[in-house]
Amino acid sequence: MKLAILNTVGTSILSNMERTAKNLNLTGTPEEVRKMLEEGKLSRLSPDDPLQDKIEHMTHRGDPLFEAAVDFVRKDPGRASAELNALISFLSDFPYKQFEELEIYLYPTDTGTGKFCAGVIHEYLTRHGDEFMRKVGISTRPSIPEPIVIKGLGRNIDWFSEGLIELVDKFARLIINKTRNGYKVVVNATAGFKPETTYIALIAQLTGAWKIIYMHETFHRIVELPKLPLTIQDRYIEELRKIGQGTPLNALQQMGVNVNDLIERGLVTNKEGFIKPREWIQKLLDILPTT
Structure with missing residues (x-):
């Protein structure tokens, strides 16, 4: 089987880091960023906050906050990241344990904090992909392309006028192309802003995604969203x-x-x-x- 999993990405990594910020090694992190993290405000920055650009520029190997976040995720990926928590639950129960191809795609919100969290997940899976797959009992190492940013996603209300164009181009096109090439396409719509993920789920159904999954916040288990007979007449x-x-x-x-x-x-x-x-x-x- 060939499997492609498309994941929306929010800021759960930062919000979880905020709970234990005082215990993290944040030496070298800019004072204003460290303070926002310790006060529990970094994950909830408004999209137009000037700190968003600073966080985006910290999304690279060697940056103290970035490295602290990768280490934080590695210690307990399920507790650190809503996206990885959903993946762990889904893949642990998946009947196949070996794949011809396994690809994991990341779609963050178009904000510095969203791109930062997607970069952390990408780096964690790149460095420790084998370790992560052992947690779910799968022997295939996944391919993890660079995060894919949908212009304006999660940034402002104007997204619905121009962001849909990129959503179709970068999201729907991938679902259709992967399906044509024999992949089963799973959309993990757990993270991100709810209005946008609603559209993502609808586009996934319209373009033939195999499964759409969601980690329910209350019951802490994977819910497979029923596929309605949606189509453009x-x-x-x-x-x-x-x-x-x-x-x-x-x-x-x-x-x-x-x-x-x-x-x-x-x-x-x-x-x-x-x-x-x-x-x-x-x-x-x-x-x-x-x-």
Whole structure:
């Protein structure tokens, strides 16, 4: 079996480090960052806080806070990281213990703290992947590409206007391509901001992910989200393909396209009588198989 696991990444590593910050070796960490960590505020920085940029620039080998975070995760990855906790639970119960290919992808929020936590997970699995897999009883060492950042994800409300384009391009495209190449695709939607992960779960269902999992905060166990029969109706796809990159309204009306319905559903825009699919819809049409 070939398995690809796509994980959203939040700031749980930092929030868990905050609980024991005074016991960590933070020598060399900037005073303002260390203070925010000890006060339990670093994981909850607003997306536009100037410290976000500083944290992002600390995401590299040799940085004192980064190395402290990697060591913190290694001591107990399940308690340190919500993302890894979900992976441990899922993989420990998985019926297969050896894979032809095993790939783990990380999708952090587009913030310094989110990128920092994704970088820590990536570094931990890169350095100690064999050790982590022994914890779950699997002999295959995973491949861990660099974290994939969706522009604007978790940064501000405007994400829903432009971030969907990148979500389709960098997330949906990967699901479709991996599925075509014989991979079972699992989406671990445990971490991150809930409105965004809702869209991620929906896109995962629309593009054929094999499983969508979530670590329930109350029951502390993996929940597999039921796959609903979600799809873009064939008639909408057919009408959207007729529009192509853009078509005059009167021409579409002559073809019998219900333009008003497409506009009401938010699938197209009408600019002075010229109808175009929204950019994220166009991206989705580009990667969906044609019948």
